[in-house]
Amino acid sequence: MSGAARTAELAAQVADFFYLEADLLDERRFREWLDLLDDNLTYQVPIRRNVARNMLAETENTRAGEGALWFDEDKITLTKRVLQLETGEHWAEEPVSRVSHLVTNVRVVGGELPLVETSSRLLVYRNRVDTETDILVARRHDTLRITDAGPRIVHRHVLLEQSVLQPKNLTFFF
Amino acid sequence: MTTLDAGPATNAPIDPYAAVSADEGVIDRSIFIDPAIFDQEMEQLFARAWLFVGHESQIADPGDYFVSRMGTDSVILTRDAQGEIHVLLNSCRHRGMKVCRYDLGNTLQFTCPYHGWSYSMDGTLVSRPGELFGVPQFRGAYGGRLDRSQWGLVPVPHMYNYKGFIFASWDSDAVSFESYVGEFRHWLDSLSDSMTGESAGVETFDGVLKWRVRANWKFVAENFLGDMYHAATSHASVEVAGIGPSGATGSRHGLTSAELSKRRARQHSTSFTVLGHGATDAADEERDSPVFDGHPELTEYFAEQAEIKHDRRVAQGRPLGAHGPATLFPAMSFHASGFPRTVLVVHPISPTETEMWRWFVVDKDVPDNVRQWLRHYYMRYSGPAGLTEQDDMENWNYATDASRGTIARRYKYHYGQGLGMNHPAAVAGATESDSWSTEENARNFYRRWARFVAGESWQQLMTEES
Numbered sequence: 194m195s196g197a198a199r200t201a202e203l204a205a206q207v208a209d210f211f212y213l214e215a216d217l218l219d220e221r222r223f224r225e226w227l228d229l230l231d232d233n234l235t236y237q238v239p240i241r242r243n244v245a246r247n248m249l250a251e252t253e254n255t256r257a258g259e260g261a262l263w264f265d266e267d268k269i270t271l272t273k274r275v276l277q278l279e280t281g282e283h284w285a286e287e288p289v290s291r292v293s294h295l296v297t298n299v300r301v302v303g304g305e306l307p308l309v310e311t312s313s314r315l316l317v318y319r320n321r322v323d324t325e326t327d328i329l330v331a332r333r334h335d336t337l338r339i340t341d342a343g344p345r346i347v348h349r350h351v352l353l354e355q356s357v358l359q360p361k362n363l364t365f366f367f
Numbered sequence: 368m369t370t371l372d373a374g375p376a377t378n379a380p381i382d383p384y385a386a387v388s389a390d391e392g393v394i395d396r397s398i399f400i401d402p403a404i405f406d407q408e409m410e411q412l413f414a415r416a417w418l419f420v421g422h423e424s425q426i427a428d429p430g431d432y433f434v435s436r437m438g439t440d441s442v443i444l445t446r447d448a449q450g451e452i453h454v455l456l457n458s459c460r461h462r463g464m465k466v467c468r469y470d471l472g473n474t475l476q477f478t479c480p481y482h483g484w485s486y487s488m489d490g491t492l493v494s495r496p497g498e499l500f501g502v503p504q505f506r507g508a509y510g511g512r513l514d515r516s517q518w519g520l521v522p523v524p525h526m527y528n529y530k531g532f533i534f535a536s537w538d539s540d541a542v543s544f545e546s547y548v549g550e551f552r553h554w555l556d557s558l559s560d561s562m563t564g565e566s567a568g569v570e571t572f573d574g575v576l577k578w579r580v581r582a583n584w585k586f587v588a589e590n591f592l593g594d595m596y597h598a599a600t601s602h603a604s605v606e607v608a609g610i611g612p613s614g615a616t617g618s619r620h621g622l623t624s625a626e627l628s629k630r631r632a633r634q635h636s637t638s639f640t641v642l643g644h645g646a647t648d649a650a651d652e653e654r655d656s657p658v659f660d661g662h663p664e665l666t667e668y669f670a671e672q673a674e675i676k677h678d679r680r681v682a683q684g685r686p687l688g689a690h691g692p693a694t695l696f697p698a699m700s701f702h703a704s705g706f707p708r709t710v711l712v713v714h715p716i717s718p719t720e721t722e723m724w725r726w727f728v729v730d731k732d733v734p735d736n737v738r739q740w741l742r743h744y745y746m747r748y749s750g751p752a753g754l755t756e757q758d759d760m761e762n763w764n765y766a767t768d769a770s771r772g773t774i775a776r777r778y779k780y781h782y783g784q785g786l787g788m789n790h791p792a793a794v795a796g797a798t799e800s801d802s803w804s805t806e807e808n809a810r811n812f813y814r815r816w817a818r819f820v821a822g823e824s825w826q827q828l829m830t831e832e833s
Contacts (some may be wrong), residue, residue, distance in 0.1 A: 212387030238575045238752075252471065261727050261745070263752045270747050273608040273761075277754055280547045284603035285757040322765070356470065357722065358578035361760040363752040 200301060207311050207337065208299040210344040215294035218366055223275040226366070230268050231347045232337060238264040238351040238367060254352065263353070271366070278364070279305060287363045290321035292365050307339045308347065317353070319365060327360035329353055331367055372805035373477065383817040385452065389810040392783025396770045397607070399583040403426045404820070412697055412819040413438030413540040419545045419699040420444050420454055420711055421811060422726060423531045424570035428486065430473040436714045436722070442523070444533060445466055447496035448489040454530060454535040455497045456521035459484055466520065470575075476500065481736075481763040490719070496714040497522055530559035530567040531533050550794035553689040557703035558710070561667065561730045562677035569708075572742060576750040582763035584713040584721040585699065585816070589710065590759060591692040592645035592701030593636045593808025601762055605754045611704060612746050614660035619748060619755055621657030622808040630654070636805035638790050639667075639696075641831060643815025645808030646693035650686035651793040657706060662831050667707070686793060696815055701728075707745045719767050725750050743797045782806045782813070789804055 210229075217226040227320045239254040239262045295316040303310035315331045315352045336348035351367040381404055383422040386395035418437045421444040425433040425575050432445035434457060441457035443466075443578040459466050466477040466486060478485040478501070485501035487493045493500055498519035505511060523535040527544035534544055541547070548555065561568025565613050580587075590597065602619065609615030617623050622630065635649045648654075656673040659665040662680065680687055690741035701710045708729065727745045729738055748755050769775055785805030792799040818828055 240576065244469050244572075245472050245474075248472055255574035258739075259573060261572045261576060261742075263576070263744060263746075263750070265639070266743065270610075272745070273610060273747070274754065277604045277608040280604040280607045283793075284601065285761040300449075313562060358576075358751055359579065361580040361582075361751060362757040363765055364757050 202300065203339075206299045207301060207309060207344060208296070209301060210337070211296040211313060215296055219293050220350045221252075221278075221289065223278060223366075224353075227268070227272055227275060229343075229345060230271065231345045232268055234268045234271070235348045236264055236266050236268075236271060237349065238262055238363075239329055239354060239358045241353060243356055257350075263358070264367075274366075283364075285362050288322065290365065292318045292332060303313065304336065309344070310335045310338060311335045311337060316367060317358065317365060317367065329355065329360065371778070373774075375476045377655070383820040385729075385814040386793070387472070387783065387817040388779070390779065391813050393779040394782050394805070394812070394813055395779055396776045398816075399585060399767060400718050400771050400776065402718055405715065407480065407822075408715065410436050411822050412816070413715065415536065415541060415819065416697055417525075417527070417534045417541065417544055417695075419695070419710065420533045420535050421527075422569075422571045422728075423452065423528060423533060424731075425471070426452065426477045427592050428473065428637075429431035430475045431471075432467065432474065433471045434469065436724075437523075437537065438715065440537075441465060442535070443477070443520070445488060448491065449496075451490075451496065452533060453496055454490070454523040454526050454533070455486075456523075459523075459682065460499065460518045460520070467655050478806055481525055484518075493519075493811075495519060516620070528556055531569065534561055538825075542825050546642070546829065547642070547722040548695065549639060549642045549796045551639055551642065551646070551693075551797075552697065553650045553686050553794060554644075554693045554701075554703050556645050556685070557606070557689045557691070557693070558708070558728065559734070560676070560704075562672035562676060568730055568732075569728050570731050571710075574727075576723075576725040578723055578751045579648055579716070580723060580760050580764060582720055582721055582767040583718055584715040585715045585725065585762040586684070586766060587721060587759075588694050588696075588698055588700060588810060589809050590763075591647075593638060593647050593805065595634075595636065595647050596804045596806075597759075597762070601758050602755055604758065608754055610744070610754050612657040612659045612662075612665070616660060617657070619714050621659075626655065633804045635792075635799040635801070636798055636803070636808050637794070637813045638789075638805075638808040639797045639830070640811050641796060641815070643696035644666050644690050644694060644814050645696075645812060646689065647795050647808075648688055648690050649799055652673050652688035652690070654688070654690055662740070665737065665740060669677060688793075695813070696812065697819075707741070707748050709745055709749050711749075715786050756804055782809055 237257040243250045256263050274282050298314040300312045302312045313333045316331050317329045319327045330353040334350045337344040379399050387588050420435045421433045421443050426446045428444050433445050435442050443455045443457045446452055457465050457467055462483050464479050464481040466479045475488045476485050483503040486614045487498045487500035489576050490496050499515040524539040525536040525541050527534045575673040588679035611617050611619045629671050637646045637649055656669040694700040702708055710726040712724045785800055785807050789798045789807055
């Protein structure tokens with residue numbers, strides 16, 4: 194197989210993995226979703242800010258490991274979130290929200306096997322109770338490890354395209 | 368068939384005093400949803416009260432600025448070329464354009480992007496930092512006849528730096544910050560002291576969480592003010608998850624159930640009867656340092672810090688408690704000392720929408736491993752992604768929503784918990800609840816609220832209710 198064909202095959206495998214992940218999340222099969230996360234996962238969603246053009250690189254996004262982020266955590270904390278969702282008294286998700294993840298613009302942008310660097314776009318739609326509706330769009334950068342059982346997420350960095358967050362809470366995953 | 372008494376069906380303007388029947392333990396729902404009341408709140412309360420604007424660590428160097436809000440107004444918190452701190456209205460005097468649409472940055476000149484009026488923060492160029500400096504075509508179009516000293520960015524008449532926390536009021540008649548705060552200062556001290564009790568010993572993490580909630584702002588202020596009652600129901604699920612220092616073996620604050628019972632047995636809420644501030648603990652209620660699950664070095668670190676703070680406060684003759692959660696009337700809520708330690712300010716957008724801002728607070732000289740642990744803890748606890756706070760937002764959202772109904776709004780809210788079940792507090796100007804759970808704090812908050820919204824003068828506001 195040529196290099197280009199291998200890259201195309203890898204890109205297709207990555208996209209298929211992201212679609213599987215979206216299905217698991219939207220069907221609330223959170224335990225199965227957790228299984229797709231590497232034990233040493235890092236999961237980061239910085240706060241976006243309005244800053245002058247010459248300060249963008251330095252200050253547009255808060256920094257993982259340093260500042261306040263929407264999320265800067267590991268698999269242990271994500272597992273706690275799932276545990277909370279399962280209690281039946283997590284009122285922010287009782288009644289449960291209707292959530293759909295749309296994944297698009299999937300590209301393999303680097304990495305050395307078994308690691309793959311990927312870029313994608315994410316649209317998360319949430320509707321709950323009656324008319325409460327949120328739409329979030331994000332740029333997602335993932336590092337995946339290709340294992341015999343399929344890809345696993347090692348690192349996820351999500352740039353939400355909002356500075357003042359308009360959904361009242363983030364009870365769903367990116 | 369049972370008929371429950373309701374208030375009258377009326378569209379008459381709401382009298383704030385009549386809406387707050389604190390002595391009977393009921394409050395009219397309309398104050399949480401009525402647009403006319405909201406306008407009065409903005410005019411009579413938010414345009415007069417002392418409000419938290421930001422922390423000095425956010426503007427460490429000359430030219431640093433942080434764009435904040437006071438009520439519905441955008442303001443710039445900034446440090447001039449000479450190092451002095453200012454709070455200025457973020458609106459060009461010519462056509463009102465925001466002179467700064469960034470959230471933070473560094474500049475000594477704010478230039479309006481509309482017609483180019485510029486305002487200088489360099490005291491060597493202007494008589495007052497914030498003054499109008501550059502006017503395009505000053506000679507040609509204005510004939511030089513524009514008094515730039517009168518058309519600068521509007522400064523707040525009063526600003527106060529309380530141990531690094533910057534407060535401001537738009538009312539030139541406002542009482543001093545010290546008078547406004549009273550003995551509630553002990554809670555602000557716990558917030559601004561380091562873990563060892565060193566004055567002005569904290570800074571904020573980079574990044575302010577900002578998010579919108581479709582709820583009336585008072586639900587938020589009231590929650591931190593003294594509502595211990597909601598925790599067992601609202602936050603049951605977070606306790607299952609176990610996010611605190613002691614993990615799944617303790618509460619979200621790091622207490623075992625035995626320790627929690629012990630705390631409850633001696634916990635009293637403090638309510639400032641005239642000033643309206645409130646806290647969920649007493650000024651003299653000292654708390655044990657938490658035991659960390661899997662981190663003996665953190666258990667040891669915080670215990671050592673607490674011991675130093677204890678000794679220092681005893682030597683200074685200062686009270687050993689005042690941890691919060693607490694609310695400085697009307698809109699600044701915070702967890703004062705430790706687990707967690709954050710500030711939450713509510714910015715009203717409309718009667719049914721609020722923007723929430725949260726700052727994370729930490730000791731300036733904290734070791735890196737402690738800083739990291741706290742940072743992760745604050746994030747999983749607080750804000751829209753916080754396991755604790757997510758459920759609060761749901762409740763405030765739908766409590767507001769359900770109160771909008773034509774029939775629903777005729778029925779008052781019950782605020783009768785702990786009526787008459789109080790004793791004098793450890794500090795002056797306050798009362799303490801007999802039980803750890805009470806609505807006395809809320810009753811006094813709304814008494815204060817009614818007096819402000821009704822437009823009482825500062826002289827009236829600083830005396831007992833007539």
